[in-house]
Amino acid sequence: MRLNPVLESLGTYPFVRLDEAKAAAVARGIELIDFGIGEPREETAPFIRAALADALDPVSTYPKAVGLPALRAAVARWVARRYGADLDPDTQVLPTLGSKEVIFSMAQVVGGEAVGVTTPGYPVAARGALFAGREVVEIPLDPAAGFLPDLDALDPGTLSRLGLLWLNFPNNPTGATVPPAVLERAAALAREHDFVLACDEAYSELWFSGDPPASALQLGDLTNVVVLNTLSKRSSMPGYRSGFVAGDPQLIAALKKYRPNVGVAPQEFVQRASIAAWDDEQHVEAVRARYRRKRDLLWPALQDAGFRDAGGPASFFLWLATPEGEDDEACAVRLLEHGVVCAPGAFFGAGGAGHVRFALVPTPEACEAAAHRLRR
Template sequence: MPISPILTGQATYPFVRLNEAATARRAEGLEVIDFGMGDPREPTDPRIIEALRAGVRERMGYPAAVGLPELREAVAGWVDRRFGVALDPDTHVIPTLGSKEAIFSFAQVVLDIAGGRDTVVLTEPGYPVGVRGAQFAGALVEELPLLEENGFLPDLDAVSPETWRRTALFWVNYPNNPTGATAPLAFYERLGALAREHDFVLASDEAYTELWFAEPPVSALQLDDWTNLVVFNTLSKRSSMTGYRSGFVAGDPALIAALKQFRPNVGTAPQEFVQRASVVAWGDEEHVGRARAAYAEKRRLFLELFDRVGVRNAGGPATMYLWTATSRGVTSEALATHLLAHGVIVAPGAFLGDSGEGYIRFALVPTLDECRRAIAILEDVL
C-alpha cells in the first residue's frame, strides 16, 4: 500500500510517551496534574458562547474561505486598537481555522522548489507544526537554535548566503513557545529588511501576544513596510477558545491574495457560527484581562516556589509557559519522568528541539487549586 514516506518517517509525537505514563498512573487511581500541553482551561466568556449559539441556523452552507465581512472588520478593529495599525479588511486579512492548519499548510503557498526556493528556516526549540508542514511540502528545513545567551532570539548572522538565496519562508514565533521570550521591534525590522533583500516570506506566529506580564509585546505588523510579511494570530490562547478553531492571517496584500486563491482548495474556513462568536471575542478585552490575571497569579506562585527551592527560571516575561533550567547533569526527560512519578506532568525541553535540552516547560493551564496542589508536591521533589 503506498503511503507517503514523509508520513512514515515522522517520529512518534514525543508527548505520547508522557501521556501513556500519565494514563497508567490515573488507572491506578492516582492524581495527575498536567502542565505538559498548552491547552487553556480558563472558561470561555459567556458572551462568546451565546454568540455561538445565536449563530446556529436550521440550515448552514459551506463557509466562504474569505470569511464573513464582520469578522474581517472585527480583526482589523482589534489590530488597530492593540497595535495602532490600520488594516483593510478586504485586502489585508483572511480568517483561518485556528492557526495550526494555516501554519502547517503555508509552505505550500510560497515554496518554489523548481525555481530554487526550496528552504524553510525555523527556530528551535519550538512548535513542531511549521517543521512538519515544510517537510510535507517537500522543503529543505534549516533550524536556528534559540539560546539563552542570545535572549532566545535566532542568530541571523549565522545564516549562510546560500541559505538566504534558497529560503522561501522564515518562521518566527514571539512571544515564544516554549521560552516565553519576546522580540523587540528592531528584531522584526532587521528580519523584514532581510526578507525584502533576499525575497523570502517572513511569517510571524503571534499566538501569545496577549499573554504578557511586564509590558504588551509588539507585532511584526508594526513594521512600516509589509512587503513579504504575514502575521498569524488566533483566539485559542487569547480567549481560551482552542476548541473553536478560529484565527487569522494578516499582512502583505499579495500574500493574502495568494491565500484567498489557495484556501478554497483545502476547505479550511471556520464555521459561520464560530465566526460570529469570534466577532464578539475580538471586540472585547475584559475577558482577556481576566485570563491574563489568572495566569499571572499562577505564574507568581510558581516563581515563588522556584525561589524557595533554587530552581532557575530561564524564560521571558510572556506566554502561559515557564521555561526552567534543570540541574547540571540532569536531562530534561529524566527530570520530567521523576516529576511524573510524583503526579506532575511537565514537558521536557528536548521534546521541543535539540536546544531545549537542559530545560523543562510548565504550561500554566491547570486550575489555581491544582497549581497549589502541584506546588505542595514540587516543594519536596524539585
C-alpha cells in the same frame, strides 16, 4: 499499503508520547496535575458563548474560505486598537481555523527550497515543511541573547534558498519576547532575498510583566510579511479553532486561492462568536491576571525544588533549567511519578535540552496543590 515516506520517517508526535506516559501513570494510580500540553482550560467568557448560540442557524451551509466580511473587519479593528496599524480587511486579513493548520500548510503555498524554523520551537512548522518537500533549516535561539535568533549569522546562500522563515514571539516554549529591531531586520532580509517572513504571535496578549509584546504588524511595510494570531489563548477559545493571518496582500491572495481546496474556514457561527471576542478587551485582562496569579502560586515552589527560570516574561509558559543539569526527559519522568506533568525541553528541538516547560493551564487551586507536591 504504501504510505507517504515523510509520514513514515517521522517519529511519534511529542505530545502523543506525553499522553501515553500520562495514561500509564494514571493506570498505576497516580493522580496527575497536568502542566504538559499548552491547552487553555479557562472558561470561555459567557458573552462569547452567547454570541455563538445566537448565530446558530436552522440551515447549515459551508463557510466561505475568505471568511465573513464582518469578522475580517473586527480583526482589522483589533489590530488598529492594539498596534496602531491600518489593515485593509478585504485584501490583508483572512480568517483561519486557529493557527496550527496555517503553520503546517504555509510551505505548500510559498516557493523556495527551504523553510527556516527556530529551535527550540513549535514542531509543526518543521513538519509542515517536510510534508511540502522542503529542506528544514534550524536557526538556534541564543539563551545568552534572550532566546533571539542571530539572523546575521545566516549566510547569503541559505537566505537565497529560503521560501519561508518562521518566527514565534512571544515564544513557545521559552516565553521570550522580541525587540522591534529584530523584526525589522528579519523583514528587510525577507524583502532582500524574496522569502516570506511568517510571525506566529499566538501568545501576544499574555505577559507576566513589562510592556505588551511587539508585533510585526507594527512594521509599517508588510511586503513579504504575514502575522498569525488566534483566539485560543487570548480568549480561552481553543476548541473554537478561530484565528487569522494578516499582512502582505499578495500572499493573502495566494492563500485565498489555496484554501478553498482544503476546506479549513471556521464555521460561520464560530466566526460570529469570534467577532464578539475580538471586539472586547475586558475579558482578556481577566485572563491575563489569572495566568499571573497561577505563576505566582507555582514559581516559588519550583525555585525551592531547584529549578531556574531560563525564559522570558510572556506567554503562559514557564521555561526552566532543570535542577543541577538533570536530563530533561529524566526530570519530567521523575516529576510524573509525583503527579506533576511537564513537557521535556527536547520536545521542542535540540535547543531545548536541559530544560522543561510548564504550561500554566491548570486551575489556581491545582497550581497550589502542585506547589505542595513539589515542596514534598
